[in-house]
Amino acid sequence: VVAKAIRLGYYWLTMHKDAHDMIQKCCDYQIHRPMTRHPQQPLTPIMALWPFYKWRIDIAGPFLEGPGKVKFLIVAMDYFTKWIEAKALATIIGGQRVPDAPLTGLGLDVAPHRCLPRLLLQCGM
Template sequence: MTELVDYLKEVILPEDKKEARKLRIKARQYELMEGVLYKRSFLTPWLRCVGPLQAEYVMREIHEGSCSMHAGPRYVVAKAIRLGYYWPTMHKDARDMIRKCSDCQIHRPVTRHTQQPLTPIMAPWPFYKWGIDIAGPFPEGPGKVKFLIVAMDYFTKLIEAKAVTTITGGQVKKFVWENIVCRF
């Protein structure tokens, strides 16, 4: 905003031609009156441009002030514009302030995601598809076993399980060979 104020006061342009062009186009929307920067608006005649500290005060008064209702960021920005205030990062600042408001975080509605319908996993015949899981670590049991290898056939719902001390690829391979392949 300081470049804009410098341009409006003393017509000082940046050296880069692209930046100077952008600044000239942007300056058409602004006016400097009695040392205060104003922005043209569609709804109101002029919006007073405020700095970061004033912007935070305005947002807090709208959001948490005496007549507030802890409204969302869109309402806070709309109300600030209706009151005649403007700053370039209004939307982001309002969103960030409301995310930090402890009352809003405690009392906001819980968003629920629509659940996907459950789709059963079908197996066409026994032993076609197996699911193998490793669970643990559990509290140490007899023989210092802490983990559990569980295998389930999707068609018959047959379950095979074995407690083991450690989980390695060799142990899982041995479990599958002894409890599934050789057994059936």
């Protein structure tokens, strides 16, 4: 902004400060300014000791209906291999929901390598 004003033949002592203040107050600058993207809390790695040890399952939707009246998407991802399986579904019923962190009675994680293949077969994956 200042360089353009100087090229046009304008100059005053506080032009740098005035330009900075004007840009800070500009609505377009506030919307399109570069933002620092720091996580609110430190990131912690998710440890997977071997393939199919830890999975993530997400259900997305509803989307606009597609062929076959599908409007939901269920996605399963293995943390170790980054293997992804996805299936489009017409409806989501109670039997297809998966808790965020399944636990046993002892507070230990459920062995996903035993229960997840059965769940994926039930969903038709």
